[in-house]
Amino acid sequence: MKKKTNEKRLAIKMIMCLVYLIVITILFVCSYRIYEEKNKIVSWSDVENVEDYTYMTIYRMSEKFAYFEEANIGIHFIIEKEDTGEWHTYLIAIDEDDYDEYKNIIDYSYERTEKEPKPKKVYGYPVIVTEDLKQLAIKNIKNFVPAENEVTITEDNYEAYLTNSYLDTTRSKEDRFNITLFACLLILLMVIILLIATLFNKDRIVDKVDNTIDKEIDRARFMFEKQKKEKKK
Numbered sequence: 001m002k003k004k005t006n007e008k009r010l011a012i013k014m015i016m017c018l019v020y021l022i023v024i025t026i027l028f029v030c031s032y033r034i035y036e037e038k039n040k041i042v043s044w045s046d047v048e049n050v051e052d053y054t055y056m057t058i059y060r061m062s063e064k065f066a067y068f069e070e071a072n073i074g075i076h077f078i079i080e081k082e083d084t085g086e087w088h089t090y091l092i093a094i095d096e097d098d099y100d101e102y103k104n105i106i107d108y109s110y111e112r113t114e115k116e117p118k119p120k121k122v123y124g125y126p127v128i129v130t131e132d133l134k135q136l137a138i139k140n141i142k143n144f145v146p147a148e149n150e151v152t153i154t155e156d157n158y159e160a161y162l163t164n165s166y167l168d169t170t171r172s173k174e175d176r177f178n179i180t181l182f183a184c185l186l187i188l189l190m191v192i193i194l195l196i197a198t199l200f201n202k203d204r205i206v207d208k209v210d211n212t213i214d215k216e217i218d219r220a221r222f223m224f225e226k227q228k229k230e231k232k233k
Contacts, residue, residue: 065140091166
């Protein structure tokens with residue numbers, strides 16, 4: 001059966017297309033924001049949980065004070081400088097095979113060289129500090145922080161100065177599956193298909209709406225004629 005091409009059907013198509021476009025816009029914006037959130041890299045000071053991919057900028061760095069032999073990972077103190085000019089000391093874990101990448105900063109930190117290297121930005125995931133590592137950090141920090149800047153670190157104030165975690169730079173960014181993003185993209189695809197189908201007269205929804213309107217018009221006309229006849233009687 002040939003589809004109707006009257007003005008009413010065209011109006012229905014235009015309204016449906018407008019609705020689809022609005023839905024597509026909303027889904028696209030939502031998907032983009034979810035994607036941005038999923039791939040966001042936050043600064044260490046803004047970390048909220050161990051799933052946050054984060055970074056630090058190293059200005060000074062100590063030799064390792066702890067070592068995980070099986071993983072060949074060394075734990076180092078680093079000093080980061082904020083935009084405000086304040087200096088903060090944190091802990092990071094590095095693959096000891098990558099030591100040469102940090103050697104210039106370490107040498108400058110211990111005044112083995114006079115040439116100041118460029119700060120190094122490193123990325124990774126937070127790892128909660130164990131009790132044993134905390135004790136090693138408390139014991140060894142005085143060997144790194146200059147005496148004039150030294151603050152006595154204890155178990156009570158440890159987290160205030162060194163935080164409760166260290167940055168593990170040996171972990172690369174993980175691409176986690178996001179069910180919300182997947183659902184948004186799936187619905188977005190379906191709505192785009194419906195929009196295309198409507199534009200090319202392949203959408204049964206338009207036919208159904210058109211037929212429903214015709215039926216309601218015929219019904220209203222029938223009721224009107226019926227009431228008219230009853231009044232004449």
